[in-house]
Amino acid sequence: MPGAEIIDWLRGAPAPHTTYLVHGEPEAAEALRDRIDQSLGWTAVVPRSGERVLVR
Numbered sequence: 001m002p003g004a005e006i007i008d009w010l011r012g013a014p015a016p017h018t019t020y021l022v023h024g025e026p027e028a029a030e031a032l033r034d035r036i037d038q039s040l041g042w043t044a045v046v047p048r049s050g051e052r053v054l055v056r
Contacts (some may be wrong), residue, residue, distance in 0.1 A: 007039050019044040
């Protein structure tokens, strides 16, 4: 299942306020966003192309 290794790796990290997915094809990034939300309960966002976000 794609993304399983990423989810396993993320499990070892403290939960961030928001996870931004900024690489890859939009469909793949959206699928990973959904998986992060479902598997870890984290807020994950795929910004629109050219969108700016303030990361603190």
